Amino acid sequence: MTIARDWNTQEPAGVGYVLEFDVDEEFLAQYQEHQVGSKIHTEYWIPAADLAHFNEHIVGQIRIVERFGSS
Secondary structure: OHHHHHHOOOOOOOEEEEEEEEEOHHHHOOOOEEEOOOOOOEEEOOOHHHHHHHHHOEEEEEEEEEEEEOO
16 A cells, blocks of 8 residues: 555656456466565565456456545
């Protein structure tokens, strides 16, 4: 949430969203989780070339958890 709240709300965008979704665990296991910043900030790095394949492995719906910023 830190990135959406503190970085994405800066101009010109002015709005940041936190999204939540599930991904097939067997598919996701081929990627490593990386620490970015402090140890509470982790993410999977999915190469752009794999993005379409990644999207096919999203399970269920994408949910908006939080919204930060103007209007």
